[in-house]
Amino acid sequence: MDIGKRIRNLRLSKNMRVKELAKKAFISQPYLSDIENGRTTPSLDKLSTICDALGMTLAEFxxxxxxxxxxxxxxxxxxxxxxxxxxxxxxxxxxxxLKRNSGDQ
Structure with missing residues (x-):
């Protein structure tokens, strides 16, 4: 699993900007950007905080x-x-x- 990509997809699905998630997770924007772009991997503690900011548990993540x-x-x-x-x-x-569209073909 690509953790950074997963965080980005979850953030975007919630219509959140990097700045907003970083603020809610108590981390810097550059650090969050580095995570999302695969340049660094967060500690389990930081990932848990990010999950909290996204409104989910680590298990859900x-x-x-x-x-x-x-x-x-x-x-x-x-x-x-x-x-x-x-x-x-x-x-x-x-x-x-879907049924209507399959009849169009």
Whole structure:
């Protein structure tokens, strides 16, 4: 897992700027930039603080092995806020779009 890339994707999925995440995580912007660009690796303690600033636990951070794009991460974050009924409606809507699009081909 590329920790820096994962942090960047999570930050972007939450529409956060480097400056904002650095401030919330009590680290400098250049240090966060170095982490995101793979020039340095944070200690477990620093990574835990960054996770807190992103609103997640270390377990959640390492739980997603797939490297999702920022737009998909944002979609998942928004879906977590929906009720089960709302998620079911959204799923039905997506399936209807996919079915319609497959008929166009």
């Amino acid at each position: 390492f739980g997603y092995e797939s490297e999702l794009s920022p737009d998909l991460m944002r979609l998942l974050e928004n879906m977590k806020k929906l009720t089960e009924e709302e998620r079911n409606h959204l799923s039905d809507f997506i399936e209807a779009i």
